Amino acid sequence: MTPFAPTKTSADAIRGVLDDGRLIVCVGPGGVGKTTTAAALGLRAAMAGRKTIVLTIDPAKRLANSLGLQSLTNDPQKIDLDEAAVTDTTLEHISAATESKEGGELWAMMLDSEQTFNDLIDQYAPDEKALERGRENNIYRLLSSALHGMQEYMALDKLHDLYTGGYFDLVVLDTPPTKNALEFLETPGRAATFFDERIIKWFLPNRDSGLLSRVFNPGSVVLKLVSAVLGESFVQDLVEFFDTFHYLQEALQQRGEMIEFILRDPQTHFFVITSADPRRMNEAFFFHEKLANLEQKADIFIINRVIPRFSPEDIARLDDAALDAILTEEGVDDGERVRSFRKHLETHYARLAKLAMRDRDAISSLATRVGDDAIRLVPLLGEDVHNLGHLLKLSDFLTPLKALEPST
Amino acid sequence: MLEPLLDSRLIFVTGKGGVGKSTVTAGLARALARRGRRTLVLETDTFSAMEDLFDYESPGLEPVAINENLHASNLESEECFIATLRRFVPSERIARAVIKNRIARVFFQAAPSVNEVTILDQVRAFFEKRDDRGRTFYDHILVDLPASGHAVTFLNVPETMHGMMRGIGPIATMSRQVADLIADPKTTSIVAVCLPEEMPVNETIELADEIEKTLGRPLDMAIANMVHQPPIDSGDRPVFEQLHRRVRREHPDVESLFFDNDADKEDSTAIARLVEGNALAIGWADRDREYLNLLYDKLSAPIVEVPIMYESSGADIVDEMGKLFLDGPTSRASSSSATA
Ligand SMILES: Nc1ncnc2c1ncn2[C@@H]1O[C@H](COP(=O)(O)OP(=O)(O)OP(=O)(O)O)[C@@H](O)[C@H]1O
Ligand SMILES: Nc1ncnc2c1ncn2[C@@H]1O[C@H](COP(=O)(O)OP(=O)(O)OP(=O)(O)O)[C@@H](O)[C@H]1O
Ligand SMILES: [Mg+2]
Ligand SMILES: [Mg+2]
Numbered sequence: 203m204t205p206f207a208p209t210k211t212s213a214d215a216i217r218g219v220l221d222d223g224r225l226i227v228c229v230g231p232g233g234v235g236k237t238t239t240a241a242a243l244g245l246r247a248a249m250a251g252r253k254t255i256v257l258t259i260d261p262a263k264r265l266a267n268s269l270g271l272q273s274l275t276n277d278p279q280k281i282d283l284d285e286a287a288v289t290d291t292t293l294e295h296i297s298a299a300t301e302s303k304e305g306g307e308l309w310a311m312m313l314d315s316e317q318t319f320n321d322l323i324d325q326y327a328p329d330e331k332a333l334e335r336g337r338e339n340n341i342y343r344l345l346s347s348a349l350h351g352m353q354e355y356m357a358l359d360k361l362h363d364l365y366t367g368g369y370f371d372l373v374v375l376d377t378p379p380t381k382n383a384l385e386f387l388e389t390p391g392r393a394a395t396f397f398d399e400r401i402i403k404w405f406l407p408n409r410d411s412g413l414l415s416r417v418f419n420p421g422s423v424v425l426k427l428v429s430a431v432l433g434e435s436f437v438q439d440l441v442e443f444f445d446t447f448h449y450l451q452e453a454l455q456q457r458g459e460m461i462e463f464i465l466r467d468p469q470t471h472f473f474v475i476t477s478a479d480p481r482r483m484n485e486a487f488f489f490h491e492k493l494a495n496l497e498q499k500a501d502i503f504i505i506n507r508v509i510p511r512f513s514p515e516d517i518a519r520l521d522d523a524a525l526d527a528i529l530t531e532e533g534v535d536d537g538e539r540v541r542s543f544r545k546h547l548e549t550h551y552a553r554l555a556k557l558a559m560r561d562r563d564a565i566s567s568l569a570t571r572v573g574d575d576a577i578r579l580v581p582l583l584g585e586d587v588h589n590l591g592h593l594l595k596l597s598d599f600l601t602p603l604k605a606l607e608p609s610t
Numbered sequence: 611m612l613e614p615l616l617d618s619r620l621i622f623v624t625g626k627g628g629v630g631k632s633t634v635t636a637g638l639a640r641a642l643a644r645r646g647r648r649t650l651v652l653e654t655d656t657f658s659a660m661e662d663l664f665d666y667e668s669p670g671l672e673p674v675a676i677n678e679n680l681h682a683s684n685l686e687s688e689e690c691f692i693a694t695l696r697r698f699v700p701s702e703r704i705a706r707a708v709i710k711n712r713i714a715r716v717f718f719q720a721a722p723s724v725n726e727v728t729i730l731d732q733v734r735a736f737f738e739k740r741d742d743r744g745r746t747f748y749d750h751i752l753v754d755l756p757a758s759g760h761a762v763t764f765l766n767v768p769e770t771m772h773g774m775m776r777g778i779g780p781i782a783t784m785s786r787q788v789a790d791l792i793a794d795p796k797t798t799s800i801v802a803v804c805l806p807e808e809m810p811v812n813e814t815i816e817l818a819d820e821i822e823k824t825l826g827r828p829l830d831m832a833i834a835n836m837v838h839q840p841p842i843d844s845g846d847r848p849v850f851e852q853l854h855r856r857v858r859r860e861h862p863d864v865e866s867l868f869f870d871n872d873a874d875k876e877d878s879t880a881i882a883r884l885v886e887g888n889a890l891a892i893g894w895a896d897r898d899r900e901y902l903n904l905l906y907d908k909l910s911a912p913i914v915e916v917p918i919m920y921e922s923s924g925a926d927i928v929d930e931m932g933k934l935f936l937d938g939p940t941s942r943a944s945s946s947s948a949t950a
Contacts, residue, residue, distance in 0.1 A: 231627055231628055232626050232627025232628055232757055233626050233627055233628045233629065233805075233809075233810070234628065262808045262809045263808065263809075263812065264808060340773075340774050341774070379626065379627055379757070434778070434779070435775060435776045435778055435779075436774060436775045436776075436779070436781075439774070477628070479628065481657070481659070482628065485657075510887075510890070511883075512887050516880050516883050516884060516887075517884075519880040520880045520881060520884060521880070521881065524881060525881050525884070528853065528856070528881070529849075529853070532849055532852045532853050532856065533849055533852070534849055543842070543846060543849070546841055546842050546846075547841060547842070547884055547885070547888050548884070549841075550839075550841030550842075550888055550891055551841075551884050551887050551888060553920045554887060554891060556920045556922070557918070557920060560922055582894070584889075584890050584893025584894060584897070585893060585897060586807070586808060586897060588808070
C-alpha cells in the first residue's frame with residue numbers, strides 16, 4: 203500500500219529532479235491541482251538553490267496574489283522568499299530555514315496566450331502591412347482567442363523562450379485544463395497542422411491559376427464542396443488568411459521542432475498530476491503510455507487531494523466507554539447527548555472511510571500498472587492552498603523538508 | 611428542485627473538467643424521465659461517461675433506449691460529422707469521400723469551431739425530431755457540454771459563425787437557427803455545475819455575467835456538487851473544539867499519524883484519529899461553506915447543493931442524485947443549511 207509517508211524512492215526521485223532537472227512539465231486533467239503543484243515544486247527548487255521560474259496558466263486568484271501576480275502579465279516576476287519562511291505558521295514541526303540554500307530564486311509568471319500569439323506575429327510578420335492585414339482578418343480574430351489548443355501552444359512557445367533564454371536553471375511548466383491530458387502532447391503538432399503546407403497551398407491564390415480557377419477546376423470537387431458548405435465569402439476570408447499568414451508556417455514549424463527537442467531532453471521530466479478518480483487515473487496512465495512517442499515517461503504520478511487515512515477498522519477499535527467518558531469530561535452533560543455526539547462522529551468517520559477506501563482501491567490499481575515507486579500521494583488538506591506557507595506544507599508531501607531518517 | 615427546468619426542452623449542462631457534469635447530467639435525466647418525460651442525453655466525449663453511468667453500449671449517433679423514457683447518444687463521432695455534412699452535399703457517398711480526403715480531413719480537424727458546429731447541428735436535429743403524429747419526439751434534451759474551452763465560447767459559436775460567414779450560405783442559415791434557439795430562455799436552459807471551491811465558484815459567477823452579456827439570456831441554475839457535510843451541528847462546535855485540543859495535547863503527532871498509512875494502528879490512538887478525522891471533515895465543510903456563501907452572494911440564479919455521496923460506483927451516485935433532484939427542495943437552499 204502506498205503511504206502518505208514517503209517511500210524513499212519516489213521522494214528521492216522528486217528531490218533529484220528538483221536538484222538537476224532543467225524542465226518539469228506538470229500535466230493532468232482539469233482542476234486536480236496542476237498549478238498548485240507546479241508552484242510548490244518551484245518553491246522547493248528555489249529553496250534548494252536554483253534559479254527557478256514557474257510558468258503558470260490561470261492560477262486561482264488567491265494563489266496568484268500570494269505569488270505577486272495581481273494582474274495578467276506575460277513577464278516573469280520575482281517572489282520574495284524570506285517572507286514565506288516568516289509568515290508560515292502551519293509548519294512549526296518543520297524547519298524550512300535549514301533547507302534553504304544560497305543563490306536560489308523563485309520567479310513566476312502568468313501566461314497571456316493572446317499576447318503571446320500577437321508577439322509571435324509581430325516577430326515574424328515580414329512588414330507592417332502584413333501585420334495590419336492580419337489583424338483585420340476575421341479568421342485571425344477568432345483564431346487568436348478560440349483556436350482549440352491555442353493556450354497549450356502558446357504555453358509551449360513561451361517555454362521555448364524561457365528555456366533558451368539562459369537565465370533560469372529550471373523551468374516548471376504548468377499546463378492548461380484540457381478535456382484530457384493527451385491533448386497536451388498533440389499540441390506542438392496542432393497549430394502547425396492548421397498551417398500545414400498542403401492546406402495553405404490549397405487555398406493560396408496561385409499566380410498562374412488563382413483560387414477561382416481552382417474552384418472551377420473539375421478536379422477540385424472537394425474545394426467546391428468546402429465552398430458550398432462554408433459559403434464563398436468565408437472561403438475568401440480563408441484564402442486571405444493563409445495568404446497573410448503563410449510566413450507563420452515556417453516559424454511555427456521551426457519552433458515546433460525546437461520544442462519537441464526540448465521535450466525529448468533527458469533533463470526534461472513529466473510529472474502527471476491527477477486525482478484518485480478512476481477516470482482520471484486511466485487518463486493519467488494513457489498519457490504515460492503516449493509519452494513513449496517522445497521516448498519519455500511519466501517520472502512521477504502525483505495523486506493529489508486524496509482522502510487521507512480514514513480506516514473502517516478504527517471504528518471497531520474504538521473504546522466507546524472511554525470516548526463517552528472524555529465527552530462527559532469536556533462538558534457534554536446528559537448520557538443521551540453523549541451517545542448521540544459519539545454516534546455523529548462515528549457515522550461521519552465511517553462514511554469518509556468509505557471514500558478513503560474508494561481512493562485507495564483506485565491508487566493500488568494504478569500502482570500495479572506503474573509501480574509504487576512512481577507514485578506520490580498528497581492528501582486533501584483542510585484548507586485551500588493559497589499562500590507560500592500552504593505551498594510549503596503541500597510540498598512536504600512531495601518530498602519531505604526534513605531529511606529522511608534512514609529506514610530501519 | 612426540477613421546477614426551473616420542467617419547461618425547457620433543451621438543457622445545456624456546463625462546468626469545468628471533473629466537477630461532475632456527466633454525473634449531474636445523468637442524474638437530471640433520470641429525474642426527468644421518472645416524471646414521465648421522454649428524455650434524451652447527449653454527450654460529446656470520445657471516452658463516453660454515459661455508457662458507464664447508464665450501463666449500455668453506444669453504437670454511434672443513433673440514440674439507445676436506456677429505459678422507456680430515457681435515451682442516450684454520443685455526438686463525438688465521425689458519424690456526427692458525416693450527418694451534418696450530409697445535409698449540405700448531394701449524397702452520403704460524397705460526404706464520406708470528403709471525410710476520406712486527406713487534406714480536407716486535416717483542415718476540418720484543425721479549423722476552429724468545426725466540432726462545435728457539428729455538435730450543435732445534431733442537437734438541433736434531435737430537437738426538431740417528430741413522431742408519426744407530428745408531435746415533438748423528445749420532451750427534454752440534455753447536453754453534457756465538453757469541459758475544455760469556455761461554455762460561452764461554445765454556445766456562442768453559431769452567432770460567431772453566422773457573423774463570419776456574413777450571413778451567407780447554408781452554415782450561416784443553420785447557425786442562425788441554432789443561435790436563436792440558444793438565446794431563447796423559454797425553450798433552452800443553461801445549468802452550470804461547479805465545486806464549492808475558489809476557482810470554480812468565481813468562474814461560475816463570471817459565467818453567469820458572460821451568458822447574460824454575450825447570449826443575452828440568464829443562467830438558469832447553478833449546481834454546487836460534492837459539497838462536504840459537517841459531522842456535527844454548529845451548536846456542538848465549541849465542545850468538539852475542546853475535544854480536539856485535548857486530543858492534540860495528548861497525541862501531538864496525531865495529524866501526521868493521520869496522513870501516514872504505515873504507522874502502527876494502535877488501539878490507543880483510535881479515539882485520537884476519530885477526532886482528528888472529524889476535525890479535518892469540519893475543515894472541508896467550512897471551506898466549502900465559505901465558497902458557497904460567495905456563490906449565494908453573487909449569483910441571482912437558483913443554486914442547488916448536491917452533497918458528496920459515499921456510494922462506490924458512478925451508476926449508484928447517479929441513482930442517488932436522481933432521487934435528490936426528484937424529491938429535493940424546490941427553492942435555493944438557505945445559506946445557513948448545514949445538516950449532519
Ligand atoms: N492537496 C490539496 N488540498 C486541498 N486543496 C487543494 C489541494 N491541491 C489543490 N487544492 C486546491 O484545489 C483547487 C484547484 O487547484 P489548481 O488550480 O492547482 O488546479 P489545476 O489542475 O491547475 O486546475 P486547472 O485545470 O483549472 O488549471 C485550488 O483551489 C487549490 O487551492
Ligand atoms: N456528488 C458526488 N459525490 C461523490 N462523487 C461524485 C459526485 N458527483 C460526481 N462524483 C464523482 O466524481 C467523478 C467525476 O464525475 P464526472 O465524470 O461526472 O465529472 P465530469 O465533470 O463529467 O468530468 P469530465 O471532465 O471527465 O467530463 C466521478 O468519479 C463521479 O463518480
Ligand atoms: Mg491550473
Ligand atoms: Mg464528463
